[in-house]
Amino acid sequence: RTDDITMILAFIDGVADTADEQSGEAIDRMQGRRKSSRRESRRGSADSIFLGLDVVRAGGENRPVRRGLSKEKRQAMTVAETVTNEEDEVEYTPVVVPKSQNERDRIRSAVKANFLFQHLNDQQQQLVFDVMKRVLVKAGEVVIKQGDAGDLFYVVESGEYSVLIAQGGKGEVEVMQYSTAGGTNPCFGELALMYSKPRAATVKALSDGQLWAMDRSAFRHILMKSSSTSLVKTLRSVEILKTLSVGQLQRLSDVLTEVTYKSGDYVIQQGEFTETFYIIMEGKATVTKRDDPDSAAEPEAQVMQLSAGQYFGERALIEQAPRAANVKADGRLKCLHISKDAFEEVLGPLQAIIDEDRKWREKVAKTKQLVQEAEGLANVTTTDFEPQAVPVATDYGRLVIAQNKNSQSVYTLKGASKSKVVQLGQQSRLMSEKALFASLVNHHAYVPLALGNFVDEACLYTVFKVRIVMELSALLEALSSIDESTANFYAANVLLAVQHLHNEGICYRNLAPDNLFVDRDGFVQLMDFRFAVKLDGAQARDYCGLATYLAPEQVAGTGHSLPVDYWALGILIYEMLTGTAPWLTGDPIRDSELNIYSRITAFKGELDFPKEFSADLQELLLELLAPNPTRRIGTRGAGAEEVQRHQWFSTLNMEDMHAGGNAMRAPYHALRKVEEVAKTLNTSEAAAAAAEAFSEPPYSGDSSWFDGFVSFTSKTS
Known part of the structure; x- marks a missing residue:
């Protein structure tokens, strides 16, 4: 640490060196009545190491050594990566790079403790090791440069490498070195496998060496791509199926039947009445037609050729009409197909779905x-x-x-x-x-x-x-500290809003205090939907949101859905009462995104809470922060109502909470702060400043x- 630290010692006359048991109990009772400070807590990290906040109290004022993230830091740690359509549509074909068994073992050893690789199954691990590319570097060569967008993760096979960070006008400063001298193979660039962000440092080769590189696109495909997801994408590209939700397309993909044809076999023939839709899985097919379908003497003219991933016969799902062309197997051909009757048995008449969607x-x-x-x-x-x-x-x-x-x-x-x-x-x-x-x-x-x-x-x-007055983060900062009843009120606001969106099939994914707004009545309003997604039965897989709020399944990148909002609600409650997230230590170096993600994925469901937290609150937080999303309260068997019925919310009338400002008021101290800020917005100075808005x-x-x-x-x- 290079910053200055001031220590204040308060000497109090007349206090015995050793406090007796009675006075100790009195102090405990006094502290038990004290409100939980947003800037003061003692709690454990993700691995249950007791971190705590060291606070010096002088004149009754709390002066914490550790603080939560600044707004600028939170913005820098907000992920807004979008999986591009191009990346989605490209069919991934792994390219295997030959490696010796010793090389594969070294790669496996290098990544075994890395949070991004721990959840991979054996098949995925083998494929990752297969496709990692060999990169030869020369002494003096820059492997990655600070500030550049990165999409490669590296494992050091041999050589020495210097890690440099630019220090403003002072040039680059070496902060560490990577080498295999200690018998291990270090790795760097993990965040590049999750999303594209500017590199935090420069890595330069000090000697000739070799690296193994893994690119983000390949890693994502290995994590997420399967025949099922590829099939859904093919179905989504069919014009007449565009009104179907992802969930409907997935159900449709489940009932498609496989059929194989020999070379020269007709799949469909021009003029016949059939009601079957086909998708080619393997092989090729030729489309031919005659001007006069009834003339056997007329040669068939080739119209086009179809290959894997393409489809034909889709109009048969809507209308009964003679086939407009022949489709013939060109070599061995494997297709998936579904008849109109089978389609309607699963989803109902397609035309009715299209009409209902339009209505x-x-x-x-x-x-x-x-x-x-x-x-x-x-x-x-x-x-x-x-x-x-x-x-x-x-x-x-x-x-x-x-x-x-x-x-x-x-x-x-x-x-x-x-x-x-x-x-x-x-x-x-x-x-x-x-x-x-x-x-x-x-x-x-x-x-x-x-x-x-x-x-x-x-x-x-x-x-x-x-009428929005401020961000929730600004209100919490203005209040300095809040008690559980205030946190309870705002948590209920967010809970009911999230459940409303869940009923619409929307996953919000943006519950950080900077992105929640407070209206003039002191109620939270959800208005930032940039990270929200309509799931339609499918899981999302993009990275978005504040790093400290991401659930383990989001960090893992294997797909996530509604449970992530309940996880984020747990983090929000914790932050409202302590001013920080469970994964932060207060040390800027230790609180890098990579370290935060490591703590989140290592979290086993145990936390050392501040002693001011009630037993009901502790129980709720552990239920919301269940690492396994299927066991998380709100989305497990009892459903969303289980959260509302939790004992911690028992002091609130949920019917009144549903009604909002028509039935209840915000907590007194919070409402006073909101009203104070609202007055500053109703002045000539505010109007003059607002004139620049347009x-x-x-x-x-x-x-x-x-x-x-x-x-x-x-x-x-």
């Missing part, structure tokens, strides 16, 4: 339109609003309190800068957020409805009928990515 989307659009017209928001632009204040600035834009000049109603406008969205690479996430907002039509006390969207030359705006420089880049942003449809363009 649902039209209903959502009509409902949104009626609400928008009732609010006087049809076809609004920035000129229709008078900005009053900017309560929250985000990494990609701002929340603006604005009054509609015609109706005089006040709204919160969620503005996203087009330039910043592109700079952050969040175009697809923003459009996904818009689609999710559009799909929600039922009001909820803690999930405000998006009433509409509009754009100007610089920004994309979403309109909400709610004056951002115009965006001049590609505009195709936000096509359809102002429409009512719930499907992204």
Whole structure:
């Protein structure tokens, strides 16, 4: 550590050297009544090592040595990786790099303790070892450079390597070296297998050597790719199946039947009436046709050739019509097929599904339109609003309190800068957020409805009928410390909001305090849906969210779903009461993303809690932070209601909580802070500052990515 540490010693006259038992009990009782400080706790790390906060108390003031992450650090540790469509669509074919048994053993030994490899099964491990590439390096060669985006993980086979970190204008400083001198094979670059972030250091070869390299794309394919997922992607590419959810496509893939044809066999013949849809799994097929299907003398003209992953005969699932062409096996051909009758037995008539989907989307659009017209928001632009204040600035834009000049109603406008969205690479996430907002039509006390969207030359705006005052993180900071009853109230806000979204099939994945907003009544509002995903029965596999909030299954990268929100709720409750996450030590070096992920994956479900935590709270946190998602409260057998019925929430009337501000008030001290901040937003100074909200420089880049942003449809363009 290079920072200065000041120690304050308080000498108190008249206190005996050894406290008697009675006074010790009195101190314990006094401390037991004291509120849990957000900046003061004693608790264990993921491996149950008792870390604790060393606090010097002088004049009754708590002065902690360790603090939680700063807002800047939390933003830096927020992952927003998107699995690209191109990566999804490319069929992965592993390329085996020959290795001796000794080389394979050294690689296995090097990665066996690494959290990213511990959950791999034997087959996956073998495939990972197979595809790792041999990289020969020369002395002086830079392997990775600080600041560059990385997608390779390395195991040192031989040679010596220097790890350098740039120190501003002082040049590079060596912080450590990698070598095999100690009989081990070190590795580096693990985060590159999870997501793309700038490299934290430069690694330069000090001698000639050899590395084994694993790229992120191959690692992800080995983790996630299977014949099932590839088949679902093929089904999704079929035009008439695009209205099916992922869950429906998975059920469809389960009932497809395998059939094999010899070379020259006809799969379907022109003019015949059959009702079967086919997907080619192996081999090739030739498509031919005659101008006159009834003329046997006319030669068949070749139209096209089909290969593995392609399909034919899809119209038979909707209509009865003669086949328009022949499909003939060109060599041995293996297909999966399903008849119209079998399809309808599993999912019902396809045309009915298509019609129902269209009707649902039209209903959502009509409902949104009626609400928008009732609010006087049809076809609004920035000129229709008078900005009053900017309560929250985000990494990609701002929340603006604005009054509609015609109706005089006040709204919160969620503005996203087009330039910043592109700079952050969040175009697809923003459009996904818009689609999710559009799909929600039922009001909820803690999930405000998006009433509409509009754009100007610089920004994309979403309109909400709610007045946001601050972030939850700002409220917690202003309160300095909160008791369990206050944490209980805000945890219930979030719990009910998350369960509302889960009922809509939406996994939120964004429960960090910086991304939860507080309205003027002191209630939490969930309005940042950039990381949310509609699951439709399938698991998500992208990395997103604040590192300290990721559940073990998210870190492992093998797929996750609704249970991750209950895990994040547990972390949120812990952080509200202690000001930090269970995985943080307070040492910036030890609290790297890599170390945090290692502690999360090593967590076995045991924590040493601050002594101020009630027994009910400790029990709930252990239930929420169950490492196995199938055993996590909220998603196991008893379902979501089990969380609401937990003893820790017994002091709350959940019916009143569901009603929100119409039936109850926020905790007194929290509401006072919110009202104080709200007053600062209702001043001429705030209005003057807000006047700049609509004056951002115009965006001049590609505009195709936000096509359809102002429409009512719930499907992204």
